[in-house]
Structures are given as C-alpha cells and as structure tokens.
Amino acid sequence: MKNTLVYKLRSGKKPKFVYYVVNYLRQLEPKFLFRWRLKKELASLAGRKDEEYIRWRVDYYNQLSHPVTLPLDAKPLATHKMKSPKVYYFDTYEYTRWFPQHLRWGFLPGDIIHVPSYPSIVKSRPLVDHNENSILMKLDKVRHFIFVHDKKNFTEKQDKIIFRGKVKGKDSRRKFMQMYFGHPMCDLGDVSKNTTDPIEWRTEKKTITEHLDYKFIMALEGNDVASNLKWVMSSNSIAVMPRPTCETWFMEGTLKPNYHYIEIKPDFSDLLERVNYYIAHPAEAEDIIRHAHEYVSQFKNKKREKLISLLVLEKYFRMTDQGWE
Structure with a gap:
C-alpha cells in the first residue's frame, strides 16, 4: 500500500488544509457586512447576459413552485453550529451568513438519497418524481468538485x-x-x-x-x-x-x-x-x-456560482413564506 501521506500529496485532489484554513478564517468576518450587501448582490442578476440561464439553474436546484409552511421544529440559522462533518457546515455557512439569522430552514448533511418530509437543503437527491423538497446546494465541494487539466490526448x-x-x-x-x-x-x-x-x-x-x-x-x-x-x-x-x-x-x-x-x-x-x-x-x-x-x-465561473447559490437560498426563504425582506 502506498504511503498515505505521499498519496495525499500526489493524489491530484485539492489540499484539504487550504480549504480548512480559508473556512476557519471565514468565521472571523462580521456577518452584518454580508447582510448589508445581500440586496445589491441579488439585484446584480437583472440585466446580465446570462440572466435566463441563471434563473434556470436556480429553479433546477430549488424546484419549489408554491409557498410552503415549515414545521414548527425547523431551526433558525442562528443555531447552525460547526460540527462533524465540518465540510457541510462550512459549505452552507459561506452563504447562510448573508441572511438574517432568525430565518428557519431544513438542513440534511451527508449522502441523502431520500426526499425530505419538508423543504430541506441537501447535497444530493434521488432522480425521482416529486423531489421538490430536496433543495440542492454545492456541498462537500472539496471532495466532489475537482476538475483537471489533462495533457494526454x-x-x-x-x-x-x-x-x-x-x-x-x-x-x-x-x-x-x-x-x-x-x-x-x-x-x-x-x-x-x-x-x-x-x-x-x-x-x-x-x-x-x-x-x-x-x-x-x-x-x-x-x-x-x-x-x-x-x-x-x-x-x-x-x-x-x-x-x-x-x-x-x-x-x-x-x-x-x-x-x-x-x-x-x-x-x-x-x-x-x-x-x-x-x-x-x-x-x-x-x-x-x-x-x-x-x-x-458552466461550473467554473466562481462569481456566477456564488450568485446562483445565494439565489437558491433566497428562493428557499421566500417560498417558505418567512417574510424576511
């Protein structure tokens, strides 16, 4: 068996220590700065050449088509704390920090292959009919979103x-x-x-x-x-x-x-x-x-990916009729 450290250094995957450093530093940034910028960020969609494409992506990830009332035990964002597996916390916190922390949500970390009983943020969902309660976000991206530059034909x-x-x-x-x-x-x-x-x-x-x-x-x-x-x-x-x-x-x-x-x-x-x-x-x-x-x-434009992620969450809070705006 190859030396584990040598394999990790040569694997071709993103170095996780960089990911963790960036995300721990992100915890130090004041949330109010992001909430202050949110409306401007969301408004940047209007007039973009790719506006129709972005709206399609948002509606693909978040397929809620009518208002839904969350159950009383749905937790507010303020209770979203760092715990294992940390990657799911980090990858959601990057975007939840933009929103008022009293807003409630459903969140299921891990490999999800069932449709939740109420609208919830997930990394994965089954390709079945009526899966609109599964709201996709880009989670565990340090493991899943790896692209390569292949020099061999x-x-x-x-x-x-x-x-x-x-x-x-x-x-x-x-x-x-x-x-x-x-x-x-x-x-x-x-x-x-x-x-x-x-x-x-x-x-x-x-x-x-x-x-x-x-x-x-x-x-x-x-x-x-x-x-x-x-x-x-x-x-x-x-x-x-x-x-x-x-x-x-x-x-x-x-x-x-x-x-x-x-x-x-x-x-x-x-x-x-x-x-x-x-x-x-x-x-x-x-x-x-x-x-x-x-x-x-289509997944390599980082600014666009950020905007799509924010719009997916914005639609989630809007369609769960929480009146946050």
Whole structure:
C-alpha cells in the first residue's frame, strides 16, 4: 500500500488544509457586512447576459413552485453550529451568513438519497418524481468538485477500463467486480478497509494522474453519486456508467447518455461491447469528450456560482413564506 501521506500529496485532489484554513478564517468576518450587501448582490442578476440561464439553474436546484409552511421544529440559522462533518457546515455557512439569522430552514448533511418530509437543503437527491423538497446546494465541494487539466490526448491512452473505489457495502459495485475483475481490458481494484470481499480485489489507490492513462474510467455510484464524475468529465478520458439515479449541484440528471458519457446497462452486461465500439470509433469518443468539457465549463465561473447559490437560498426563504425582506 502506498504511503498515505505521499498519496495525499500526489493524489491530484485539492489540499484539504487550504480549504480548512480559508473556512476557519471565514468565521472571523462580521456577518452584518454580508447582510448589508445581500440586496445589491441579488439585484446584480437583472440585466446580465446570462440572466435566463441563471434563473434556470436556480429553479433546477430549488424546484419549489408554491409557498410552503415549515414545521414548527425547523431551526433558525442562528443555531447552525460547526460540527462533524465540518465540510457541510462550512459549505452552507459561506452563504447562510448573508441572511438574517432568525430565518428557519431544513438542513440534511451527508449522502441523502431520500426526499425530505419538508423543504430541506441537501447535497444530493434521488432522480425521482416529486423531489421538490430536496433543495440542492454545492456541498462537500472539496471532495466532489475537482476538475483537471489533462495533457494526454484520448488516442494516446490505453484501450482499457479503470476502476478504483470502495466496494464494501455497495452491492452494485460488488456485482461489477464479480463480473469483470481479472478481465484483460479492465484494471479494477477495491480500496475498502476491513472488508470481507475477496482479498484479490484489494489494491492500492491510484492518483488522478494515474487514472488518466486509461481511455475509459468507471464512474459508479456509491452512497449517492459517483464522486469522480466531475474530474473524469473534465479530462480527456471518458466516464462510463449506467444512467444516474441521484444528482448533486453538478445536475447529473441533465447529462445526456452517449453525448456526455458512455452509458451502459444497470447490470453492466454491455460494458465491453460499448467500450469496444468507441475504441473502434475514436472520433465519436472525442466528440463525447468535447461535450463533457463544454458541460463542465458552466461550473467554473466562481462569481456566477456564488450568485446562483445565494439565489437558491433566497428562493428557499421566500417560498417558505418567512417574510424576511
């Protein structure tokens, strides 16, 4: 097993210590300065060239279409305190500090795959009908929102499929490993700890850079979404996966099969057939890569992402009829 510190330094993921330093320093900034600026920030939407697009994004994340009354036990923002997992506190506090602290909300941290009983802020939601109580925000972004600059062209990569991930407790991933572990076109490995799955599956982690030596990277859902999907779609490799069942701020529900990623059946039975098709048709594969890059680009404008986040919360408080303005 690779030295853990060496792996963390070379993994290609964002250094968490920088994230934590920035967010602890954020606690020192007076909240009233942000509340004073809020109306001006929200008003900046009017007249923007991308105003219609921003409104569409806001309504996608927050699908409340009529006023809703929150239950009496919904907590005010003032009670939102730092606790584990801290990333969910930090990523919400960045935007909740802009609003009056008496406003009440629902907030469910973690990997959420059910629809809450009343409108609540979540990182992930199931792609099902009537999921409007699941209000998406960009949470756990230090882990999920990673993009890469891939210098290796698709045609220079190995004609193989790679998967590295935790299999323990994830039936779908276990089935995938049972079907394809040891196949000559597949480099698969389970990085779970304390697992009872076959010992031959166990392997060391690979860095993002090492993944990018392969043309095809499996993006398999775990507890909710496939956390590697964002960086895979920003690379010159192609994400291979069944159609998503959950989504996050990345709007996985809007991805087009065989346009942004290679779609395979939920039972994985056509994996080799689909991959071999794109090995034989590299121009079509590169079209998918180009479309994936175009999709990823919409999340790279930091100022716009901040405005969308504030508007999602503003709509939440407005649609829960709290009369804060």
